[in-house]
Each structure stands twice: as C-alpha cells, then as structure tokens.
Amino acid sequence: MRELQLRLKRWSCDLFCLLLDVVDGEYDARVTEAVAKFQTAKQVDGDPAGVYGPNTRRALEAVTSIE
Known part of the structure; x- marks a missing residue:
C-alpha cells in the first residue's frame, strides 16, 4: 500500500497531496x-x-516511478 500511495502522490501532487498527506500503508477512504x-x-x-x-x-505504473 505504501507504494500505491507514493505513486499516487507522485502522479499528481496538486490533486492528491491533500488526500494523501500521510503515506502510512493503509488502504482507507483517502486511498x-x-x-x-x-x-x-x-x-x-x-x-x-x-x-x-x-x-x-x-x-499508474506507466506514469510514475517510486525512485
């Protein structure tokens, strides 16, 4: 789940930074x-x-990296 959260943040911080302010590995309502x-x-x-x-x-993997 942490990788998913990181990829979403990197894809578009403008859209997701408020939703995913914490990368905690939980698949919750924010994710x-x-x-x-x-x-x-x-x-x-x-x-x-x-x-x-x-x-x-x-x-998501096509448009992001986690490096």
Whole structure:
C-alpha cells in the first residue's frame, strides 16, 4: 500500500497531496478516493471505482516511478 500511495502522490501532487498527506500503508477512504480520481483522470476501465486492480496498477505504473 505504501507504494500505491507514493505513486499516487507522485502522479499528481496538486490533486492528491491533500488526500494523501500521510503515506502510512493503509488502504482507507483517502486511498480509495485517490484511486477513483486517478481512474477517472486516466480513463482506466476494467476495475471498479476506487479498487486498485490490475488495470489501475498498470496505468499508474506507466506514469510514475517510486525512485
């Protein structure tokens, strides 16, 4: 979960910094909302809104790094 949170923050801090102010490894309501916003912004299909499924993971990994 920490990697997911870091990738979301790096993808667009303007959008997610307030949602993900703490990278704590918890998949909570903040992360669900951030994932749903990412899915909408990147038009990710195939995963339910707010669910970090394989399609969402591929899309997020394509536009971020954690290095």
